[in-house]
Amino acid sequence: MKKQEFKSGFVTLIGRPNVGKSTLMNHLIGQKIAITSDKPQTTRNRIQTVYTKEDGQIIFLDTPGIHKAKNKLGEYMVSIAERTMKEVDVVLWLVEPTTFIGAGERHIGEQLLNVKTPVILVINKVDTVKKEEILKFIQAYKDLYAFADIVPVSALKGENTGELLNTIFKYLPQGPMYYDEDTITDQPEKQIAAELIREKALRLLSDEIPHGIAVAIDSMKERKGGSMMDIDATIVCERDSHKGIIIGKNGEKLKQIGIQARREIENLLDMQVNLKLWVKVKKDWRDSDFLIKNYGYDR
Template identity: 40%
Template structure:
């Protein structure tokens, strides 16, 4: 009988626990956008980690939160549906922040699931050994975990150990994805996410959830790829913020996103960005559908 294992795992945790950063570090390529703003992740993105004896498919999900809009409700539904289908769940808790109500809430939510539960203490590069020991003790009180693993996505410390632990909880199974595949996310969604990440940088606190991006067209022309995309906001005043004085912000967004997209595609990119207003799109079922939610 083959000892090959393959299956799905996801990292959960409150906002800024390091879930997307950890997913990117384990896969070895940027597939999930990161930001210090809560609810940055909006799509279910699968990253595939290949080992000779196993295939670990990491599912990056939005963070669970108290929904204030229809979009928020849909994201929470998406998260719970994903949790019920994976083989292993890593609860991420930063080493440099006290264990709080948010952590207890998520631990109780996932405690009932069939998946193996692993506590992952992230950001260990930010604390002393003594502080890490105290945090590991506090985390162990949160619930019944199959394993507890401290690690750092930034320094790379213990990432191999975390991968081994997550794989140990996967079922025996044939390979699920081809060797060359690092994500099953369509190219246009990854490109839209890279533009959205660039647009999130430096905007005021009220804007993060109001920004959505739709890639209208991707036209390959030899070694150049032309991309036409629209950045959507909910109000005229937000449009002015995203564009900036003399369109300086929008130019910066374009330059940052273009560099990332060129890395992704391995080609030169011409990026054409427009900012459009879709009034209160987060609450409008028709607009949510158009924007892919």
């Protein structure tokens, strides 16, 4: 019997903030690499992950959502998303399950007009609607753009995600195995650890602070014998008042961020972690090219 052809390619996830791009990618590769939260602009970097099966490989690119930029960090985030759409084999455009198509979606549709890449529409979060409504959403989006395919899923519950993988492979060319089968991401462990700390801060803090924070890992060292990883990290914020809120009454907030982040970093590294957290103010770091780079947002 003829050996099946190996198919492979690059697939990007785009869509408005909070539609579930990072949640879906984590689910498809079966590991938490990209952090998620109910706050927009959670993802700041282009994160690459790899899904490998016997006869194929997908390299996913999770990008920051497309939105109107308000500062240099925002401009950087939008430009990554827009550049990526032209470099890939398939675009996955994630949307909410609704018949209302707003300005955000129309803006993305316009960006895609000059892109020849096949676009698969992923209607996410179908766990939040009645099954019989889904056809209506499909129809509404069909009027917006000439999609190659439309697949409703729930990234959170893992509904119909196998079907989505099959649909993606339909549009991938024959190609090489770009990465060995053990490769899951291009993100260094240090970067993922910093992101996991930022995720806990995003989830535990009130709305206005999270956008202005960054996390730097000051040191990450394994103890002799490999029994424990010592990590020192700094949460950077933009104002003195924010520093107080991040630390919290009697240091309670910072302690909670530390406890929750440590658990996830232990999962990631598969060893015990001793995590020490500091908080530092750097005014307007989001408008400084140097500091944006310094905190790892430079690709």
